[in-house]
Amino acid sequence: MTALLPTRKDEAYRYADLDALAPLWPVAVERIVLADGEQRALSIIESGQAPVARELAVVLGKGARLDLRVLNAGFAYARIAVRAELGEEAEFIFGAAQLANGQQVQEIVTEVLHAAPGAISRQTVRSVAGGQATTNYLGKVRVAKGADGTDGEQSVRAMLLDRTAKANAKPELEIFADDVKCAHGCAVGELDAGGLFYMASRGIPPEQAKALMLQAFIAEAFAGAADEEALLAQALERLGEVL
Amino acid sequence: MLNIDNLQATVADKPILKGLSLSINAGEIHVIMGPNGAGKSTLAYTLGGRPGYEVTGGSAMLDGQDLLALDPHERAAAGLFLGFQYPVEIPGVSFVQFLREALNAQRKGRGEEPLSGGEFLKLAREKAALLRLDMDMLKRPVNVGFSGGEKKRAEMVQMGILDPKLAVLDETDSGLDIDALRVVGDGINAIMRRPDKAVLLITHYQRLLDYVKPDFVHVLAGGRIVKTGGPELALQLEEEGYEAVAA
Ligand SMILES: Nc1ncnc2c1ncn2[C@@H]1O[C@H](COP(=O)(O)OP(=O)(O)O)[C@@H](O)[C@H]1O
Numbered sequence A: 001m002t003a004l005l006p007t008r009k010d011e012a013y014r015y016a017d018l019d020a021l022a023p024l025w026p027v028a029v030e031r032i033v034l035a036d037g038e039q040r041a042l043s044i045i046e047s048g049q050a051p052v053a054r055e056l057a058v059v060l061g062k063g064a065r066l067d068l069r070v071l072n073a074g075f076a077y078a079r080i081a082v083r084a085e086l087g088e089e090a091e092f093i094f095g096a097a098q099l100a101n102g103q104q105v106q107e108i109v110t111e112v113l114h115a116a117p118g119a120i121s122r123q124t125v126r127s128v129a130g131g132q133a134t135t136n137y138l139g140k141v142r143v144a145k146g147a148d149g150t151d152g153e154q155s156v157r158a159m160l161l162d163r164t165a166k167a168n169a170k171p172e173l174e175i176f177a178d179d180v181k182c183a184h185g186c187a188v189g190e191l192d193a194g195g196l197f198y199m200a201s202r203g204i205p206p207e208q209a210k211a212l213m214l215q216a217f218i219a220e221a222f223a224g225a226a227d228e229e230a231l232l233a234q235a236l237e238r239l240g241e242v243l
Numbered sequence B: 001m002l003n004i005d006n007l008q009a010t011v012a013d014k015p016i017l018k019g020l021s022l023s024i025n026a027g028e029i030h031v032i033m034g035p036n037g038a039g040k041s042t043l044a045y046t047l048g049g050r051p052g053y054e055v056t057g058g059s060a061m062l063d064g065q066d067l068l069a070l071d072p073h074e075r076a077a078a079g080l081f082l083g084f085q086y087p088v089e090i091p092g093v094s095f096v097q098f099l100r101e102a103l104n105a106q107r108k109g110r111g112e113e114p115l116s117g118g119e120f121l122k123l124a125r126e127k128a129a130l131l132r133l134d135m136d137m138l139k140r141p142v143n144v145g146f147s148g149g150e151k152k153r154a155e156m157v158q159m160g161i162l163d164p165k166l167a168v169l170d171e172t173d174s175g176l177d178i179d180a181l182r183v184v185g186d187g188i189n190a191i192m193r194r195p196d197k198a199v200l201l202i203t204h205y206q207r208l209l210d211y212v213k214p215d216f217v218h219v220l221a222g223g224r225i226v227k228t229g230g231p232e233l234a235l236q237l238e239e240e241g242y243e244a245v246a247a
């Protein structure tokens, strides 16, 4: 841990709100260590008024499974960074949604290391930005030498509600092993105009139509979570304000 | 019920509807036929208020209400239903949720009480059965993974649930096999053939008209109605082609 505030030159802080980050610096690392075969589900919901920055260091033992979900639904800068090291045949499920408006910056930064053979990582990140807000996802999947049979997946999508909103998405792969299955998809877009008109033609007002579509969009990050309902309920509440 | 007078509309600054006039009374079924690119879908979308379809002149009244002054969702609440030539897929939103919100939004717009979950499901089940669509299909996301024919039947289920005054059905018969055509035709009759309702059917083929007997048939070409007749006009068009008949 360093006391020096990062700069834009640090790849992981390229799009960060450094002014908001300064008073939070240095960020204490929260360690999450799962023993061999251990299974855990964890949800992080940020919904407050104050800026937040969190740094999670996850270590998964052999055959361990962590299901981690993150909802950035607060009103200020929010940065959730997760470093995860996966042991043999460990499984890391990561689902995150962000909802930003105004001048807000929200970001999810992940670095997943497949350190041993046969581990699985599945990341799903869904971001919604309105107004002049910015959402970021920087996600690196690294596959160490010898980590054969790795299965890594990143599905990253962002939806912009206004022309002034921004989304940065950067999924990255770094592979030093053979026989690896890694897939990433990444898309930044707007709500489908054809779908919105279809809904309107059936009598659904525009705001409600957008909310329905965004609800489905965000739900992809929380599918199968232990706290699925709580996460969705909180997301919907924030969605009402972002729209 | 529907009075369209000298309607003019552009798409991407290109004039498509060039003074189209048409009146439909309650209890009537009208058919519009016409060559590809004539402006049939443009007419449907313009009546529905689709963004990008700009009205540059004329008027369209539904039961004395200025349709063109309303937002698309308000037109639905006023009693207009659009059957899409290409129904849209909406991932992650189930038909049941979509239609329940649609119906209740319409009812709210008309100052009526919302339907409860149970009441709605009963209605949906009844209309799905009418169109021989498995109720389980309505639990799936809107139109996602539906075949062409299933999408068209689902359009008619939606029409049954929303119970409009006027249905504008854009090529509802395309993509249907013979059996589905009969089911859809029977569905249109069951839902819409009533003294207080009317239908504007856009089609290329006479075959749907074997099941849904029209009162009037119009030929749309070059953005206008160029000929109007009875059911026999559809037969004549099928035999002789648009050019010969509408010239
Ligand atoms: N989105 C669009 N952008 C540009 N031109 C369009 C668009 N939609 C329709 N048109 C044009 O408008 C004309 C009428 O199209 P359409 O109403 O779809 O005809 P029809 O349904 O009778 O086959 C065609 O010349 C078509 O190319």
Ligand SMILES: [Mg+2]
Residues within 6 Å of the ligand: B040, B041, B042, B085
């Ligand atoms: Mg058409």
